[in-house]
Amino acid sequence: MKAVLCTGAGTPDDLVFAELPEPAPGPGEATVQVAAVGLNFFDLLIIAGKYQYRPAFPFSPGAEFSGTVAALGPGVEGLAPGDRVMGYCRFGAARERLAVAADWLIKLPDALDFDRAAGLSVTYGTTYYALKDRAGLKPGETLAVLGAAGGIGLAAVEIGKLLGARVIACASSDEKLAFVRSRGADVTLNYATGQLRDDLKQLGGDRGIDVIFDPVGGPYAEAALRSIAWGGRFLVIGFAAGDIPKLPLNLVLLKSCDVRGVFWGAWTEREPQAHRENSADLVRWCADGRLSAHVHARYRLADAAQALKDIAARKVMGKVILRP
Numbered sequence: 329m330k331a332v333l334c335t336g337a338g339t340p341d342d343l344v345f346a347e348l349p350e351p352a353p354g355p356g357e358a359t360v361q362v363a364a365v366g367l368n369f370f371d372l373l374i375i376a377g378k379y380q381y382r383p384a385f386p387f388s389p390g391a392e393f394s395g396t397v398a399a400l401g402p403g404v405e406g407l408a409p410g411d412r413v414m415g416y417c418r419f420g421a422a423r424e425r426l427a428v429a430a431d432w433l434i435k436l437p438d439a440l441d442f443d444r445a446a447g448l449s450v451t452y453g454t455t456y457y458a459l460k461d462r463a464g465l466k467p468g469e470t471l472a473v474l475g476a477a478g479g480i481g482l483a484a485v486e487i488g489k490l491l492g493a494r495v496i497a498c499a500s501s502d503e504k505l506a507f508v509r510s511r512g513a514d515v516t517l518n519y520a521t522g523q524l525r526d527d528l529k530q531l532g533g534d535r536g537i538d539v540i541f542d543p544v545g546g547p548y549a550e551a552a553l554r555s556i557a558w559g560g561r562f563l564v565i566g567f568a569a570g571d572i573p574k575l576p577l578n579l580v581l582l583k584s585c586d587v588r589g590v591f592w593g594a595w596t597e598r599e600p601q602a603h604r605e606n607s608a609d610l611v612r613w614c615a616d617g618r619l620s621a622h623v624h625a626r627y628r629l630a631d632a633a634q635a636l637k638d639i640a641a642r643k644v645m646g647k648v649i650l651r652p
Contacts, residue, residue, distance in 0.1 A: 331388050346386075352427065497516045
């Protein structure tokens, strides 16, 4: 079978397209015929050896996927060959077939296509966990989303609206802001041309911003934090800007606010049943058309390097999908 492989820490151009032996499912595993693979910004960090976990070489990038169950290993219940599924695997999905723990698979209804399903697990899973379980976002609260046009930012806009929040979407171009407005954002803010701190303070009014969703980091984190409401919640999602910010703790004291980390991958392992319940909500909402799981572009498996470079260049609005 064909696979995209990272053979050493490097850039997308260092990936190789190779032939591998067919996988066989072990105890508790299923082999999935992969239909689509979702790529994310952190895939760039993993292949560069700069992420929280560092797989042994060689490995395939890609942490989320969809497809059809091809075979089952001993001890697997609740699945059958031919079932349509989506799943999460940390890394390793950018290949034609994948042997994966069956517990990581979620069945799909016929109404949900493989491309959109492949982009649900990580971005929408992380966002739903962040807003529901970490922030406790309430109807009527104000949510500010940084990097709102990216895959996880778009998920935050859509899930924030679904949970009843007023959503302020922040992005770096008017084109991206027009895109998130079409996806439900109540207010938009261009932080490339404006002053993020002052603009958010104005939009937050006397109360301030209840929840800040930050997958960007860098210089934007502190500027956003200065607009937070008394008792607000600042969600640390990631650092797409490249720099990990150092927040002044006096701001946290003065606003009596919380800075809350969001490590969705570790949470799925610590609380697998809660993860499955969240995933069931996301699948149902997406199948019903309440979440878009918008696909920006589709690439052949052999073009994975170009797909990752487009993510790195911030050309992507929504999700990038590989099709084996």
